[in-house]
Amino acid sequence: MASTNPARGMRDFLPADIRKRNYVIGIIKEVYESYGFEPLETPAVENIETLTGKYGEEGNQLIYKILKRGDKLAESAKLAESPESDDSANSVNSLADLALRYDLTVPLARVVANNKNDLPKFFKRYQIQPVWRADRPAKGRFREFYQCDVDSIGSRSMLVEVELISAVGDILTKLGFDDFIIRVNHRGILGGILRMRGVDETRFAEALTSIDKLDKIGEKGVIDELVTKGIAKSTATEILESFRIMHTIYATMITSDKLHNLVWWMGDKPFLVGVLKNAREEFIGSPEALEGIDHLLEIARPLDSVDVGKHIKFDFTLARGLSYYTGTIMEINVPDLAGSLGGGGRYDGLIGMFGKEQIPACGFSLGLERILVVMEERGMFPPEIAESTPADVMVTIWNGETIDESLTLANELRKQGLRVTLYPEPDKLGKQMKYADSIKVPYVCVLGESEIADGTVTLKNMKSGEQETVVRSEIGGKINVA
Amino acid sequence: MASTNPARGMRDFLPADIRKRNYVIGIIKEVYESYGFEPLETPAVENIETLTGKYGEEGNQLIYKILKRGDKLAESAKLAESPESDDSANSVNSLADLALRYDLTVPLARVVANNKNDLPKFFKRYQIQPVWRADRPAKGRFREFYQCDVDSIGSRSMLVEVELISAVGDILTKLGFDDFIIRVNHRGILGGILRMRGVDETRFAEALTSIDKLDKIGEKGVIDELVTKGIAKSTATEILESFRIMHTIYATMITSDKLHNLVWWMGDKPFLVGVLKNAREEFIGSPEALEGIDHLLEIARPLDSVDVGKHIKFDFTLARGLSYYTGTIMEINVPDLAGSLGGGGRYDGLIGMFGKEQIPACGFSLGLERILVVMEERGMFPPEIAESTPADVMVTIWNGETIDESLTLANELRKQGLRVTLYPEPDKLGKQMKYADSIKVPYVCVLGESEIADGTVTLKNMKSGEQETVVRSEIGGKINVA
Secondary structure, three states: OOOOOOOOOOOOEOHHHHHHHHHHHHHHHHHHHHOOOEEOEOOOEEEHHHHOOOOHHHHHHOOOEEEOOHHHHHHHHHHHHOOOOOOHHHHHHOOEEEEEOOOOHHHHHHHHHHOOOOOOOOEEEEEEEEEEOOOOOEOOEOOEEEEEEEEEEOOOOOHHHHHHHHHHHHHHHHHOOOOOEEEEEEHHHHHHHHHHOOOOHHHHHHHHHHHOOHHHHHHHHHHHHHHHOOOOHHHHHHHHHHHHHHHHHHHHHOOOOOHHHOEEEOOOHHHHHHHHHHHHHHOOOOHHHHHHHHHHHHHHHHHHHOHHHHHEEEEOOOOOOOOOOOOEEEEEEOOOOOOOOEEEEEOOOOHHHOOOOOOOEEEEEEEHHHHHHHHHHHOOOOHHHHOOOOOOEEEOOOOHHHHHHHHHHHHHHHHOOOOEEEOOOOOOHHHHHHHHHHOOOOEEEEOOHHHHHHOEEEEEEOOOOOEEEEEHHHHHHHHHHO | OOOOOOOOOOOOEOHHHHHHHHHHHHHHHHHHHHOOOEEOEOOOEEEHHHHOOOOHHHHHHOOOEEEOOHHHHHHHHHHHHOOOOOOHHHHHHOOEEEEEOOOOHHHHHHHHHHOOOOOOOOEEEEEEEEEEOOOOOEOOEOOEEEEEEEEEEOOOOOHHHHHHHHHHHHHHHHHOOOOOEEEEEEHHHHHHHHHHOOOOHHHHHHHHHHHOOHHHHHHHHHHHHHHHOOOOHHHHHHHHHHHHHHHHHHHHHOOOOOHHHOEEEOOOHHHHHHHHHHHHHHOOOOHHHHHHHHHHHHHHHHHHHOHHHHHEEEEOOOOOOOOOOOOEEEEEEOOOOOOOOEEEEEOOOOHHHOOOOOOOEEEEEEEHHHHHHHHHHHOOOOHHHHOOOOOOEEEOOOOHHHHHHHHHHHHHHHHOOOOEEEOOOOOOHHHHHHHHHHOOOOEEEEOOHHHHHHOEEEEEEOOOOOEEEEEHHHHHHHHHHO
16 A cells, blocks of 8 residues: 655645645735736746756755656666666766756746747746755755745846845735844855955855855854865965954944854944945955945945835845855845745846846745744734634535535525535534534534525524524625624 | 757746636635635655556556656666666666656545544545646647646535535636536446446446547447457447437437437436436446436436536536546536546545545546636636736836935835836836836836925826826825726
8 A cells, every 4th residue: 555645855735734825825925916026937847957057066966857758768768778878877867858846046047038028128026836856854844845936137226136125024024023134145245255365266156155154153163164175274264354354344333242243234224334335445356346345335225215124134144055146145034943034136147048148137035834834833823814714604414305405505605705515415413513513614504494494594603502593695694794 | 058948848827827827716716615625735746656556557657757866866777777677667667756746636535544533524625736747748738737626525425526516617607607518427327338238347447438539439439449449349339339228218308319419408307317217227237327327316406406507417428537436427518628627526446545444535627727728719807817917006216316215105105005016227217118118007106306305206197198296195096096
């Protein structure tokens, strides 16, 4: 007998789960649409070439690959078995021609390149769909999970970043979060620091992964990791020194003693702007870092005009793992979650990988599962979601002869706007009541022979236990009023 | 450069597509919920053993299989390459451990078996998710498509069938269909005919596939196919004779001259009941056929009580391809579509394949894509869906100095309940207007220096071209009233 569990790292969502998920998704959609973002959906399955080479080496390993079919499979299998074939891994890879969606950004880039002439000059889209990663399952880490992405295509203006941050902030606020922090940094600043310290560009991605852990493993931890990755200890120390200098500029203006607190509140904009301007001096030799600082200044300027302003921090140690980011990078955190609720950034080079034209783009991705985990732990769901029931009322079946009457009544009640479940077979009334109780339906309509004769029902309030005789046409009003 | 097309047989859905899809899905959800069905979702990816052996040989071939990963893949690949390995197909199959969801019924059966103690005694669920089949793409046939399933678990009562047919009928009626036919038959009748004519049970599935084509390829075509499948010509002729006898009973009661018209309208229930009762005489030797007829009589009886009654036909030649059906089978057709809009049936044996207990079940599956195709061709979408726009109003940017003001205004307008898109960068006003026109936004707010000073905007109606000066707090009212 086959196992009845879902596949490892995957989950079934029972009705109570779905209602919570749909509640959150509903708010996300509503806010994205209030900003003029439009819905897009792409297939779960992509050609394998679309995905490979977009997520870095580690990402590549986590892509689910789909076996070729029919003749093509037989052909590739023969090739793989022949003694002249390449190494085993390569020949095995030739067995797959398709792969499962790994994120929503690469498919978007493909769609934009493919539909350039049909899309508006500035294309603002949101997309809420599952992605699949063959990662080791862990607490809160699944192999199928939903991303809720929002992206603006076609403009290099930092107003795009401001609008994305604002939309994401509005969503979290509407969901009831008030303690989230959106950290912002720029790849140009990180790249400038690394390049000024002589790190080769091919090592940037690896180095950034380590720097990203500064608040988890500390300065010494980061230096050790960088050394393991082949960066000279002196260089690694110098890199951390750069962050220290940025910190010193900061520290001369405000009291703070920990490098990992190199985080600036937006609450005091003139202060922030001052710090960025002082930091500028440090990066005179690095055009990319200077551009990064100027971009952050542009983002800082209008943040007073959006509600999300007070949730923004600039954090020079924020790195983000994905390799396609080219400018601003962003990440959302709450105190009681180790990972992030979402993140994003600017990727001006990705769409060009699919078309002739470089088209600038910037986006944000919210992790549905993590938002749900925190909301569940904090009890943030409104009661109508947390305690929802499958129906407003259940109609009973008196006996085999009155089935038609019960069907007719259920039909009438639906037309009165109620969600009505019908007990599916003639049964003892006690059993029917027990079932109604088990599905937590708030009202039951008992339709016996005398009620049928009278054109009434006996309406039972399952919470209070009260019963009353009600004319059929008035049941909807009774239940909705209650 | 990678191709920018979606994978073969798969589709990207641009915003206008999604709005139409969501409109239909919204009505489907609303009606299912009005019947007390609850939402369920299962993973796209299942363990391969969960799916194999459930859909017949042809179905098995169409399942997308996912390559094992890491060490497990290397191990299986080594095995596949060794000269002692089994035949090539088998060794290739051992390379996959997961597969993509092929329908929503088998995953439901798995979930029910897995959550037996947490689910109510009668579990009524709906599920709207994509499925994947490696079929040859054709007009209207895709490799990724959505199914909208509704199933009732736990009761053998024919009231379940009536409720499912009624719910599906309500959906089609709400979408604006008035000419759909829901054909109903019973596997017991088909099985009875085949068994009485000496066909071996192992051939039933194949034979039914041919009989299902009676209205497409005619009597002779069906006999020829049955012969190709190894059934003696005399037997094949006798099988068709059985349908002819059913037809004769029917013909003695009403004028009709074509076998493929062996379809009985529900409009005249006493007539239908009479036909079924006469047909009963023909099946005295077959308990399974008699049970089938009795079940259809039970379904016929209360159909007067539901709105869908006049859309029902009983059709003894309806077979349905899937092998897991055990009782009633159902299919929806409209005149202008060759395939069906949906179908379903009773599958009392499927859940038992996953658990210790046989749990009766019956369901219906609507094909979203086919519904959309017909609605598109017939122009059935309401104007607010067919002509929807990404936003109610666009806010312009006057120049680099007024970005904050435009952001603030957009924020205010959202709080007035509007969907607001902000032009993303300072630009010539003409260009901004051209863009507004291209995305078909009905209103534009121009916010120049004088307007900022006055606390007003210039509101332009993009359809009429009219402009007026409006106080900021009154814009929402203006646009909503219009």
